Amino acid sequence: MKLSIVIPAYNEEARIGGCLNSILAEMHGKKYDMEIVAVNNASTDRTREIILSFPDVKLADEPNKGLVKARRAGYLASSGELVANIDADTRMTPGWIDKVLDEFSKNKKLVALSGPFIYYDLSKNAQAAVRTFYYAGFFSYLINRYILGVGSMLQGGNFVVKRAAMEAIGGFNSDFDFWGEDTDLARRLVKVGGVKFTFDLPIYASGRRLEKEGIAKTGWRYTLNYFSTIFFKKPYATVAKNFKDKYEKTLAKIKE
Numbered sequence: 001m002k003l004s005i006v007i008p009a010y011n012e013e014a015r016i017g018g019c020l021n022s023i024l025a026e027m028h029g030k031k032y033d034m035e036i037v038a039v040n041n042a043s044t045d046r047t048r049e050i051i052l053s054f055p056d057v058k059l060a061d062e063p064n065k066g067l068v069k070a071r072r073a074g075y076l077a078s079s080g081e082l083v084a085n086i087d088a089d090t091r092m093t094p095g096w097i098d099k100v101l102d103e104f105s106k107n108k109k110l111v112a113l114s115g116p117f118i119y120y121d122l123s124k125n126a127q128a129a130v131r132t133f134y135y136a137g138f139f140s141y142l143i144n145r146y147i148l149g150v151g152s153m154l155q156g157g158n159f160v161v162k163r164a165a166m167e168a169i170g171g172f173n174s175d176f177d178f179w180g181e182d183t184d185l186a187r188r189l190v191k192v193g194g195v196k197f198t199f200d201l202p203i204y205a206s207g208r209r210l211e212k213e214g215i216a217k218t219g220w221r222y223t224l225n226y227f228s229t230i231f232f233k234k235p236y237a238t239v240a241k242n243f244k245d246k247y248e249k250t251l252a253k254i255k256e
Contacts, residue, residue, distance in 0.1 A: 001033070001080070001081040001082050001101070001104060001105075002033040002034065002035070002079065002080040002081050002082070003032065003033065003034045003035075003080050003081075003082045003083075003084060003097070003100065003101065003160075004034070004035050004036075004037060004078035004079060004080030004082065004083045004084065005023060005034070005035070005036045005037065005084045005086060006037045006039065006071060006074030006075060006077075006078055006083060006084065006085050006086075007019060007020075007036070007037070007038045007039065007074070007086055007087070007088050008039045008041050008062075008067055008070030008071055008074060008087070008088065009038055009039060009040060009041060009043065009047050009051070009070075009088035010041040010042060010043055010047070010065060010070070010088075011043045011044060011045045011047060012043070012045075012047050012088035012089065013043075013045040013046040013047050013049075013050055015088055015089040015206065016038065016047055016050055016051060016088045017050050017053075018091060019086070019087075019088050019089065019090055019091060020036065020038065020051075020054050020057055022090075022091035022092040022204075023036055023092055024036075024054075024056065025092070026092045026094070026096060026097050027097070030097075032097060032101075033080075034080070034097075035058060035078065035079065035080060036054075036056065036057045036058065037057075037058045037059075037060055037074045037077050037078045038051045038054075038057050038058070038059060038060070038074075038088075039059075039060045039061070039062050039070045039071075039073050039074040039077075040059060040060070040061050040062070041062045041065055041066070041067075041069070041070040041073075042062065042063055042064065042065040047088075048061070058077065058078075060073050060074055060076075060077035061073075062074075066177045067156075067177060067181065068172050068173070068174065068176055068177055068181050069177075071085055071172060071181075072171065072172045075166065075171070075172070080163065081162065081163055081164070082100070082101075082104060082160055082161070082162060082163070083160065083161055083162075083163055083166070084100065084159070084160040085156070085157070085158075085159050085160070085161070086157055086158060086203060087156075087157035087158075087205060089205060089206035089208070090117075090157060090158065090203050090204060090205045090206075091120070091203070091204040091205075092203065092204070093118070093202050093203055093204060096201065096203060099200065099201050100113060100160050100201070103196070103198075103201075104160075104162070107194065107196075109193050109194045110162075110193060110194040110195075110196060111161065111162045111164075111165035111189050111192055111193030111194060111195065112152075112154060112159060112160065112161045112162070112165065112185070112186065112189045112193075112194075112195040112196070113159065113160045113195075113196050113198070113201065114153065114154040114155045114158055114159035114160070114182075114186075114195075114196070114197045114198075114201065115155060115158050115159075115197065115198055115199065115200065115201025115202050115203065116134050116155055116158070116199060116201075116202050116203075117130075117155065117157065117158060117202070117203060117204075117205040117207075118202045118203070118204050118205065119204075119205055119206070119207030119210065120204045120205070120206065120207075121206055121207055121208065122207035122210070122211060126207065126210075126211065126215060129215050130207075130210070130215065133215070133219050134199075137153065137222075137226075138153070138197065138199075140153075140226070141153035141197060145190070145195075152186040152187070152189070152190040152195035152197070153183075153186055153195070153197040154182040154183070154185055154186040154189075154195065154197065155182060155197070156181060156182035157203070157205060158201070158202075158203040158205075159182065159185075161185070161189065162193070165189055165192050165193055166189075168192045169185075169188040169189060169191070169192060170188075172185070173185075173188075175234060175238070176229075179221060179222070179225040179237070183225065183226050183229040183230060184229050184233070187229060187230060187233070
């Protein structure tokens with residue numbers, strides 16, 4: 001199967017080159033049927049220029065800022081039967097491509113595959129905290145997937161989907177822009193085939209945003225959006241706003 005790797009990039013001039021070089025290094029000497037599609041998502045720095053400096057990389061432009069919009073643009077510009085979605089600050093771990101192709105080759109019912117991040121620029125204590133969060137998330141995934149049957153688990157920035165499965169579920173959901181977009185995909189994809197999360201498919205990623213926002217705060221936001229997406233099929237911000245609007249309308253009627 002042909003593999004397309006899609007990389008959304010917004011103002012990533014400092015990291016997009018390292019990401020692309022890590023993919024090309026994994027491809028070196030191999031005869032993979034592959035393509036790399038980098039999406040310049042309304043960048044105002046040298047991101048687009050750097051992408052163009054890689055002759056083996058296909059450039060797609062998405063002028064409307066937003067992760068899901070950029071992923072969709074890259075998906076539409078790609079042609080592989082398998083579409084991998086990684087971030088511009090990630091770097092391939094050794095054997096990542098082989099692992100992906102092997103998993104889909106041996107399991108014809110598999111429609112999506114994902115793995116965790118290894119944050120290469122966080123302290124050991126922070127990495128330990130992230131691992132704890134992953135273990136808790138994986139436990140929740142097992143319950144939701146195999147007991148409740150209400151969804152599965154994908155890590156945004158490290159997942160691969162079959163194009164046929166994406167077409168079957170209607171593609172990316174415009175209700176999501178960032179938080180919950182991976183959970184929404186997993187929830188819908190599991191209805192058409194197998195969705196697997198495995199610790200055997202890690203990818204290196206920068207933890208700069210995680211460090212800036214704080215691990216606890218980021219974990220809490222992810223948790224809220226995970227359960228909101230699973231049970232209400234909407235991002236937490238939308239659910240909270242709808243609840244607030246209904247509460248205010250009810251309160252107004254009572255006062256009347």
